[in-house]
Amino acid sequence: MRALIANGHGGAEVLELRADHPDPVPEAHDLLIEVHACALNPVDTKIRMGALGEREAPFVLGFDVSGVVRALGSDVTDFDVGDEVYAALSLIRDGACADLVCVDARLAARKPRRIDHVHAAALPLVTLTAWEALFDRCRLGTDEVALIHAGAGGVGHVALQLAKQRGARVLTTAGRPETQALCRKFGADVVIDYRESDFVAAVMEETQGLGCAVVFDTVGGDVFDRSLDCVAVNGRMATIVFNESTSITPKLFAKSATLHFEFMGVPGIHGVGRDRHAEILRLAAEFADMETLRPHVGRVISLDEVAAAHADLEAGRSIGKTVVQLR
């Protein structure tokens, strides 16, 4: 099969398109999927760089997939050959930048019917991340105020839509006119231009000095530290960015607040909570079909453009999801 393999850890130059990579063989719980589309995520570049541990080369990246079931492992009962499915793949197995990929059926769900494979592939990883962070962990409630950083970003734009659907008031941050417009399109109540103003001051002004019941950090670094100041008394913050901050306790203790680390890779890596991933994807498919969850695909590329897209992703140049269309 065609596959974009990484021939080792390093920069985008380790990626290499091969026409004759061996087909994957499904294990007992697996679906063998014919990949129609696969989306790129920051985690692709991290795994490529070796930041999530040493991996034996060659390996395949691309952990969001939408496609058609071509074969079933012996223990699979919930799917049939020919089903259109979508999933976020295990981060420790081969990904979907290839004609075929295997996924544990317990992580997969039928794809939304009203959107195509390209748009369906843009959803799983960011939706699982946003859903787990906002709903399963922070338990965002109707009428609560949420600060969601980078509302035009991959995770951000899905989080923003989910939070609005839940009934929350949503504050978000964006630095460019086009990303600010996107945030408004996705329903943000307040869009803070973080280049023009101090977002902490803006959040405190918008919340009468109370801060936000829920804060979702999708940026990290200094944004993480300053976001701790935006958490209300009894508030909950979730982060998806690794950060060795020393401010966590000093800023959260007296507020009796909570910090959730959200890493959506856990079910695929540890085999814990796979069913919940499939359940979230089934619910998200309904939302997508009702158009209350709209993935923002910024660019559709082919397999031989993925290396260049990795560089764009690392430079923060891309807006919306980059999706690889395979057929």
Add this chain to the structure above:
Amino acid sequence: MRALIANGHGGAEVLELRADHPDPVPEAHDLLIEVHACALNPVDTKIRMGALGEREAPFVLGFDVSGVVRALGSDVTDFDVGDEVYAALSLIRDGACADLVCVDARLAARKPRRIDHVHAAALPLVTLTAWEALFDRCRLGTDEVALIHAGAGGVGHVALQLAKQRGARVLTTAGRPETQALCRKFGADVVIDYRESDFVAAVMEETQGLGCAVVFDTVGGDVFDRSLDCVAVNGRMATIVFNESTSITPKLFAKSATLHFEFMGVPGIHGVGRDRHAEILRLAAEFADMETLRPHVGRVISLDEVAAAHADLEAGRSIGKTVVQLR
């Protein structure tokens, strides 16, 4: 009235017994309580030292009370004069080391009927802390495994009983034969002698290397840091001890785990969630009457012994709660 006042911040020598301290005057939402018993907690010594901010002298410590309502503020409707009540008092108002104290009625509940004022006074602060940490924040589930540190301590012995009542499997730590025996009496499934063995290794062995779904740190310092290693994938840890650890993210991120800071003073300080405190105390009173929650009173003292008891508390010499009996 009699009152043990602090004439400034500092060591136990700032405490001074006065026979003629002015009676407190109830505000609109207050109950005026005739104090029958008041329990000491580590927070007393912290406030005495000024660690929770500068306070105008003279001030009164003692934030756990059980007593009888003697007068009602104009807005109080749920209580009558003569009611026997118990409460954890606001940490920013005067405490109960005195004949009379005022408490916001929304923080108070009727005292358990089957235990006396001395035992009732031992419950509120530690019960609110343990309840909020284990149930409201960590959402400890039946059949989950919890590590509760210092199971013979003030918060620990209540947390242990609550966790057992919830149906969890409970591991705890204790260093002396008499405290280990207490942990067993309160229902601990596994008591780890932290002086004889590495508690992290013991926890991992007891959990087949999985760690605990819930970890409750009541000790802080090195125990906090090492407890992060005991948290399972998707686990939740709560701490009640301020700690500028740099290990939080490195140890919790990849496990997609949660850290809750539990500070029970929030409702009394910020006026947020007072009703929940009263509700917890009502439920705890039922548990106490059913003897599924038994406060461990180690020592009953008089008002003029409080200064010495502060020193014992700070030196870690006391076992069980120290309660001041006033009448």
